[in-house]
Amino acid sequence: MTDRRDSYYLKAKRENFRSRAVYKLKEIEDKFRIVRDGDFVLEVGASPGGWTQYLTSIEGVRVVSVDIAPHDPVENSVSIRRDIFSADIFELISEAAGLIGGGKFNAVLSDAMSNTSGNHSRDHASSYLICDRVMTISMEFLSPGGNVLVKHFQGDMTKDLIDKWSPKFRGHKVTTPKASRSGSREIYIIFFNLMSKPL
Numbered sequence: 001m002t003d004r005r006d007s008y009y010l011k012a013k014r015e016n017f018r019s020r021a022v023y024k025l026k027e028i029e030d031k032f033r034i035v036r037d038g039d040f041v042l043e044v045g046a047s048p049g050g051w052t053q054y055l056t057s058i059e060g061v062r063v064v065s066v067d068i069a070p071h072d073p074v075e076n077s078v079s080i081r082r083d084i085f086s087a088d089i090f091e092l093i094s095e096a097a098g099l100i101g102g103g104k105f106n107a108v109l110s111d112a113m114s115n116t117s118g119n120h121s122r123d124h125a126s127s128y129l130i131c132d133r134v135m136t137i138s139m140e141f142l143s144p145g146g147n148v149l150v151k152h153f154q155g156d157m158t159k160d161l162i163d164k165w166s167p168k169f170r171g172h173k174v175t176t177p178k179a180s181r182s183g184s185r186e187i188y189i190i191f192f193n194l195m196s197k198p199l
């Protein structure tokens with residue numbers, strides 16, 4: 001049987017995408033349509049830029065991306081090289097949004113994850129903190145009606161994470177794309193339609 005990792009990896013090479021992760025986003029997009037034509041998108045954990053390539057291929061979409069790691073520029077996007085936990089991240093995102101002609105964003109997408117240690121509790125805790133930070137950033141920058149997608153490594157605090165943030169949105173879904181590596185605890189949580197005032 002062909003190893004799925006190899007097939008997605010080779011497909012990405014063939015189709016000139018910088019990462020196999022792009023097929024996870026494609027699958028999620030085909031199913032849930034998180035991003036629409038003309039949207040301003042904030043992307044967290046963007047390097048090497050596969051998701052950015054895909055997002056900017058959608059008609060009129062402009063992206064501000066954030067990552068600790070550098071990556072080659074992608075047209076119609078502005079990248080910020082910074083840890084999302086740094087104190088000046090709000091200011092930097094605000095400045096970058098201005099550069100692409102926006103203020104608020106229609107969607108926030110995060111594929112961010114620190115290097116996994118193999119220790120599930122540690123990886124889950126680290127993922128919880130990243131997701132929680134992405135949600136805090138989203139509360140500052142997401143327009144009412146906007147959507148958030150976050151990658152998350154499941155564990156005992158996953159329910160707390162969803163319970164904490166879902167009341168601010170009209171709905172949420174959890175999904176695992178086929179392109180996620182088999183046996184991994186990776187899920188993607190989508191929060192749909194930010195309410196202007198929580199119920």
Ligand SMILES: C[S@@+](CC[C@H](N)C(=O)[O-])C[C@H]1O[C@@H](n2cnc3c(N)ncnc32)[C@H](O)[C@@H]1O
Nearest residue numbers: 019045048049050051067068083084111112113
């Ligand atoms: C799986 S990669 C993203 C791949 C990307 N979606 C693509 O398609 O090319 C995860 C990224 O999250 C970034 N990351 C992890 N923790 C971060 C943090 N605290 N702040 C900013 N970026 C972070 C890593 O540097 C890494 O580049």
